[in-house]
Amino acid sequence: MIKITFPDGSAREYNKGISSLDVAELISPRLAKEVYAATVNGEIWDLMRPINSDATLKLHKWEDAEAKHAFWHSSAHLMAEALESLYPGMKFGIGPAIENGFYYDVDPGNDKVITEDDLQTIENKMKELAAMNLTYSRRDISKKEALDFFSKKGDEYKTELISELTDGTITLYTQGNFTDLCKGPHLPSTAPLKAIKLLSVAGAYWRGNENRKMLTRIYGITFPKQKLLDEYLVFLEEAKRRDHRRIGKELELFTFSPKVGMGLPLWLPRGSDIRQNLITFLTKELRKRGYKIVTTPHIGNVNLYKTSGHFEKYGADSFQPISTPQEGEQFMLKPMNCPHHCEIYNATPHSYKDLPYRMAEFGTVYRYEQSGELHGLTRVRSFTQDDAHHFCRPDQLREEFKSIIDLILYIFKILNFNNFTAQVSLRDPANKQKYIGSDENWEKAERDIIEAAAEKNLETTVVIGEAAFYGPKLDFMVKDAIGRKWQLGTIQVDYNLPERFELTYNGNDNQKHRPVMIHRTIFGSMERFVAVLIENTAGKFPLWLAPEKAVILPISEKFNDYAGKVLEILNNSDICTLIDDRSEKIGKKIRDNELKKIPYLLIIGEKEVENESIAVRKQGEGDKGSMKVSEFVNFINSEIKKEIAF
């Protein structure tokens, strides 16, 4: 007998070799139907795998990520089986479960192409196979056997993977006629794979290496119930409706023109107002916190970037230097603001008493992003960073870093950004040539970041190898409507540029000392931030950000005169207001302006003219009763104050 301990601490005895599924079955047959994987002694296992010694056991139902993982991983194998039967000779790369579903990378052969038109056929085949209730069986195998098996099959991708594995750790899984290299875990059988949907097909480099062959990646998702799949598909549709590219067009916020150039956003008046409202707000906040605002040109001499090291690192992949009629002069569109800011620092002498020097600029930069990478406002070739550089003494670094974390959290809170994650990005110690600067400085900077985040009780994930080439960083990430992750704010420690630009300050010992530099953004860029804001709010911006606060709707043309007077009063009171004096019925005007997401609709008819008032309707909420115009002015101002005063 062996003892199995459950998560609640209770324990029971079972026969040696019992499977997790049998344990579930003994607890309740219904539970057995709902579990998809198990964690045995901290390791995720197949339900069928025999437990041969005392163990802790947690059974995973659909709600658990572990269950979904096994479910989708088994689905990937099922898809592979379907593909193999439909396309004999197809070769297989890898086919993992992902956050939402699974994919498989396949090589259909040189003259074959799989397109979205083929997905239905593959899907049907999967359904057919799933209904056969095939069992997934696990087999330990030696490296040699594994290599023999897959080279016989002609699957060079699998043999490549196996050749890098250690002997004794290799397992195969088989269901039906399909056998795959896999460490599992899997479902007991294909029976639970009831609702199947293949979503898209895309290209993906083998092993993520752009120099290697491009395979075909097929994405799909499965659920144990059709209802869950239907809900997921509805969710995807809704997400598409929140896409900032779509809303940006509908609400006339921004556009792109092939004539101007791809990835170069054109801000329309309404989008520009939102952007400007953000800038005004943040500028005010920065001044309160001791920042100095500076302005620098959009280009800089090539030598500036040679000094900074950016030219060597990124010169070849940038917009190429601009030549002038004068021989030998070359300028670059500025890809970042830091070198300019270093030279501003150098323009005046600094005492240790004056540090930290916090220098901020809404600086527009230009980066040559690959054409296939451009994406709405989130990935563009020209964008405005809410950039700042803190020049401080080494002993101030920790506090300075923490104050920036505070600022970012404060701004996110005002904007109701709750779903961000914080990521500490460190260098890859195995790949030091990618970075510049001494080991000592790197280690110190990494320590400072980790400790500052910890002192601020910030929950972070640590990612090795994601650091900037000059220093480690703390990034704030958010997800867009359809789950893609974007980096917004970032805080980066840099010992390198101060060295290269020979920045100094006078210490209390009257000697020259080297300051440390912190690069930081809060929004990241105005473009990306507004994009995320659009998707967060679905275009219904908070009052203080809305381009127009109100629109006046006269019930008929008879009231246009009075409406015009109200319009003038509101606009003179800095409450940006529109008027809709078309010869339309009031219902139509309300509908049209509701759809424009203007926060307040002010209806004016006979009653309002008589009482010198306005009937206030709040967007999305309906009639709020009538008010005097002056009352409305006060009301709007106090509402705005509530939104941005914390």
Place this chain on the structure above:
RNA sequence: GCCGAUGUAGCUCAGUUGGUCAGAGCAGCUGAUUUGUAAUCUGCAGGUCGGGGGUUCGAAUCCCUUCAUCGGCUCCA
């Protein structure tokens, strides 16, 4: 940059296998209506079917090329 797909009026989309196929709704402009909380009615105008080239008696439809967009990959100072 790479793989695949898409590109028809300002917007959303119809246009079977090449042969009155250049259409609809919304938006716009006309005129009528003068309206009380999510779509009043009439009429008009709008596109060399992304651009260029080709096949054909005939191309929105087939082929080539180019530009742009979309989904991924790679990249992201």
